[in-house]
Amino acid sequence: MTAHPYMANSAPDLRQELLDAVGVADPEELFTQIPDDHYMARPLSLPPALASEGELSRHLRRTLSRNVDCEQALSFLGGGVWQHHVPAVCDEIAQRTEFVTSEWGTPASDLGRNQAWFEFASQLGELLELDFVALPVYSWGCAAGHAIRMASRITSRSSVLVPANLDPERMAVIRTYCGFEIAIETVAIDTSGRLDLADLEAKLSEETAAAYFESPGSLGVIETEAERIAALARSAGAETIMGVDPLSLGVLAPPGQLGADIAVGSTQPLGVHMNCGGGAGGFIASRDEERYAREYPTLQVSIAPTAVDGEHGFTMTLFAQTSYGQREHGKDWTGNSVYLWAIVNAVYMSLLGPEGFADLGNLIFARSHYAAARIGELPGASVRWDGFFKEFVVDFERPVTEINAALRERGIFGGGAISEKAALYCVTEVHTEADIDRLVEALAEVTA
């Protein structure tokens, strides 16, 4: 029997050496713990093995080539995963086998990985102007869910206020994380697309653990009253949780400065491909106060001294309060997350630097506003709100499904439907003015 490339001891001589050393004739003799009536009723029936790498590669490439990806098509989809330029260095580091294969390790032997994690948190902390940053959780929705649960424990209160136009995917995750023990109440959106402060004020109560809002909001509009929202929440004894797009923070004021107690958001824009949604990741950050730090369910590393003066390393902090440390008595729960992406995020933030974030923010602002202005000129389309960053809502006279089907025939993925006749368009630095002109020409045809 030919040895399998993934199994060193499948070479016949090696198998025999092991059998001889253990003193059995057949591996079956080692499975005596399993009672006979536990064995499967019929043998496994799986598709035939593709043992040769060439054959397997061909099969995968042939199958996956049936996709149409966002490099082939011109895509304006956003909503929770966004197409951005991924620098080549991010891709190189994401592929480093040392990082890709690392497991738990020790602070010394995986020093490089732990330092990269610390640099993820440190650079994100600079962008957010917040001092305590955890390693990421699965997604923005998961981050918001944990943050709301943290606020509930901190305040001993059990309701949360969220914007009425919150992204439905994130909202569904928040419901799963919080819905059965924390009442989720929505705050109306005013005519400018921002949180209705009168409604917020009316709904803040002694039961409110937190006010959660986003800037830019789920439909792209920048919140201009963040400080006022935080002040209102504070006066009601509630925590302020602010969701942000990290790529906006070169031009928009950071949550730490606006009075947010906890900030959350997606890490995907920071150098991670969309990966069909698998690029998602979420961060949680806060002021570095015990009130918050002692409620984190996450893993995080702290810089720490070593046995040698002047030397430092990085090790887990506040580990004992996690579910690893305390099982059901820990804070929520934790496990594998998206830590490889955290390293990629660190690379991305180092590549951009302060000027890069400012330039990128301005460019995304300019391109998205150019697109909105051009689309707004079309007779069958209008842009609902101004004052946005990266994403904006377009109201059409025809159903979005019809428009998007027609655009698809022209090699364009239109913005995602948010209602029958409204779509959320995402325009970033990857879209040139020529791309946008192409979209507008196509829209002119299909909306006419």
Add this chain to the structure above:
Amino acid sequence: MSYHAARWDEPIVLELGRPGRRAQVFEPAPPADLPESIRRATPPALPEMSEFEVQRHYLHLSQMTLGMMGVNLFGTCTMKYNARLNEHIAARPFISELHPDQDDETLQGVLEIVYAFGEILNELSGMDQFVFQPGGGADAAYTHACVTRAWLEARGELGVRDEVITTIQAHPCNAATAAAAGFKVVTLPLEEGGYASVEALQAALSDRTAALMVNNPDDMGVYNPDIKRWVELVHEAGGLAFYDHANFNGVMGRLRARELGFDACMFMLHKTFGAPKGGGGPAVGAYGCSAELEPFLPRPIVRRDGDRFALERDAPQSIGRVREYWGNVPVVVKAYSWARAMGAEGIKDAADLSVLANNYMEKRLLAIRGVSRSHPDATSPRMEMTRYSLERLTRDTGVTVFDVQNRMVDFGVDAFWLSHEPWVLPEPFTPEPGELWSKEDIDLWIDTLERIVDEAYRDPELVRTAPHNQAIHQVDGTRVNEPDVWATTWRAHKRKLGAAVA
């Protein structure tokens, strides 16, 4: 000793660079038209570096990461070969540049793979439907807790059945996710054979039982021979039975969770199915269940209609989402590729080789002074891993498992896994050789442990002060849980250092 870890004097990235340098530039754009009140006033204090400086910094950090560059037999995590082909395929735009909200017609290739992989897991487990949305094993356990709630609600028993039963040897995430979903947790202790007794389970079961969440074999390599009876008893009591298949590697190809009676199970694609760990994700906890529970599964689910595939994005009784979108799709593709590379025969052979290699290790390890095995009276061969103890070594020399961990890496051997909390065995360690590692690698691992044990008896200080040939020395974490010391960011560290000096 010939091994030495790479050692670069690599500052924190925030200390690098010089003002004015750039690693990425963008096409020019005018300043965004924003009100002063929301415009960022002070630029973030990020490094200003050239592109090469950034690249080299992170390459240095990667070189100072052991990962699987040496020998890594990290127990419970089933270290496998992470085929390069899969990394190569997943990085290509036909996966990496897909948006999950694209029209199904433009996603036919990836939908077919997700669907086909679900069929493979159905065949391996006997379940009827899998979802890949959970971002890890713990997330799959949480999914089960939420599915259980929805199932109870549909039966009018939510709030009545409010207890989840698990064992002290099940992964902490089972207990933690059940508690996070509002259940009271009942934890069964182990008895002489190394597993909890039927009687203990019977005593715990009642009309308040919502679910059992359990692994088998456990992390000691002990298989609970009464598990079928357990599932029957849980069903008789009116609860659901969830099989945490974290330790699938030793039983794959031999048993099916559904045939044992389980209602749901979970596979970790970043462990058993050859996708990489990434230092802790991106990962997938594939959650599968019976037809009875399918309506409650999170959506989307991939459906097949002839040769077309479509996403079912919602369902009336669904718990909704445990995470945005439909999962870590690249990880699913890698796991599918692994399963196709292995085939049915290869999968069963991997189980054989894993259990064979573990029993080989056990024979050699138990011959080392100071090493003992959990439940010495349980004499049947262990499955794919064995839980050992260095209690005697610690008693004789004062050297602990943590000291030995730190010393192992001096030989290019990744630190062993100890045990989840709580330690039911003193000074525990848990290697798992799996099917990847060669006999030479396994022998190197054992030789290394043998040498360290010998050092511990001859020169315990050498082990206690390890590591000695890493990029840094032993990290002193004694104060990292103190608020005026811990620093998860550079800005916090600088502030606290400043305060300490002042």
